Amino acid sequence: MIHNSMISCVGSTPMVRLNRCFPDPNLDVVAKLEMLNPGGSMKDRPARFIVEQGLHDGTLQPGMRLVESTSGNLGIALAMATSLHGLSFTAVVDPKTSSANLRLLELFGADVEMVTEPDEAGGYLHTRVRRARELVEATPDAVLVNQYANDLNWRAYFETAGQEILDVVDGPIDYLVAAVSTSGSIQGIARRLRQEHPGMKVVAVDAVGSVIFGAKAGPRQLPGFGASRVPEILDVNEIDEVVHVGDAESAAGCRRLLATEKIFAGGSSGAVVAGIEHLTSRLDHAARVVTVLPDRGERYLDLVYDDAWVAGLRDPWQEPEAVVSS
Numbered sequence: 001m002i003h004n005s006m007i008s009c010v011g012s013t014p015m016v017r018l019n020r021c022f023p024d025p026n027l028d029v030v031a032k033l034e035m036l037n038p039g040g041s042m043k044d045r046p047a048r049f050i051v052e053q054g055l056h057d058g059t060l061q062p063g064m065r066l067v068e069s070t071s072g073n074l075g076i077a078l079a080m081a082t083s084l085h086g087l088s089f090t091a092v093v094d095p096k097t098s099s100a101n102l103r104l105l106e107l108f109g110a111d112v113e114m115v116t117e118p119d120e121a122g123g124y125l126h127t128r129v130r131r132a133r134e135l136v137e138a139t140p141d142a143v144l145v146n147q148y149a150n151d152l153n154w155r156a157y158f159e160t161a162g163q164e165i166l167d168v169v170d171g172p173i174d175y176l177v178a179a180v181s182t183s184g185s186i187q188g189i190a191r192r193l194r195q196e197h198p199g200m201k202v203v204a205v206d207a208v209g210s211v212i213f214g215a216k217a218g219p220r221q222l223p224g225f226g227a228s229r230v231p232e233i234l235d236v237n238e239i240d241e242v243v244h245v246g247d248a249e250s251a252a253g254c255r256r257l258l259a260t261e262k263i264f265a266g267g268s269s270g271a272v273v274a275g276i277e278h279l280t281s282r283l284d285h286a287a288r289v290v291t292v293l294p295d296r297g298e299r300y301l302d303l304v305y306d307d308a309w310v311a312g313l314r315d316p317w318q319e320p321e322a323v324v325s326s
């Protein structure tokens with residue numbers, strides 16, 4: 001088919017079997033290549049869904065402005081989706097936003113608002129959220145996206161990615177393994193897959209240093225993965241296991257994915273590879289694992305693909321082993 005715009009190219013991403021990365025004949029690991037979305041990440045899905053649902057139900061109209069605290073994939077996706085649908089978008093970012101992402105936000109047409117004051121916790125999260133709310137109050141026809149609390153976030157994946165996986169994966173699905181930040185993707189996909197596979201186990205891969213599942217806050221360097229707050233949309237009762245993966249292990253996972261499968265993916269995809277390794281090394285039965293690779297590697301050339309960056313991380317032998325909790 002011929003698409004009318006890049007926004008209609010979002011979704012319908014391919015799935016690939018990772019049997020070079022996971023050669024165990026008892027394992028069938030199938031990955032959804034979300035990095036092949038036009039904006040470069042799976043966040044194109046909630047961005048498209050939020051804009052198109054809003055236009056459909058009348059809560060959004062052309063000319064209105066969306067505002068969100070985001071310095072990464074969702075920002076780039078919202079810049080694309082709003083602009084193609086005749087809306088505008090303000091991304092509230094902070095000094096830790098990478099220069100590549102700042103440039104991408106601008107190039108895709110976002111208005112960028114930089115906060116500079118650290119918050120009470122020493123980071124920028126709360127300052128950014130406050131600034132986004134102030135902007136919405138001060139701007140006529142502006143709407144806050146609020147991805148951590150917005151049900152349209154998980155519903156985007158329920159309606160699209162979850163269904164697409166069911167369309168191509170025949171037979172049982174034993175595990176869904178996915179990286180988390182807002183939890184929108186894992187929850188939306190899990191809810192749809194569980195309608196057909198009620199016994200499926202859901203394994204969340206979180207960053208060491210992220211507080212989503214009640215672990216201690218700590219430094220972490222990979223963008224897009226983990227969070228410094230608990231998402232309102234998260235229902236922990238729907239998650240069977242959590243695996244915490246550190247930056248060094250994520251980098252090793254990325255490099256393994258590239259070396260074995262020639263998949264050039266972002267940091268959270270490497271974390272997912274590490275998470276699947278931890279999970280499946282404990283299994284004593286055959287299993288099919290469905291996973292999601294959220295974004296591409298280019299935005300991580302200075303991170304997981306930079307030898308000096310990896311060498312500067314704590315000695316991986318001293319880094320705490322991935323912590324697995326049920």
Ligand SMILES: Cc1ncc(COP(=O)(O)O)c(C=O)c1O
Pocket residue numbers: 041043072073074179180181182183184185186223224225226266267268269294295
């Ligand atoms: C690269 C990457 N991986 C994983 C995630 C986590 O996805 P979710 O917010 O749906 O939990 C994100 C979200 O921004 C991301 O950008």
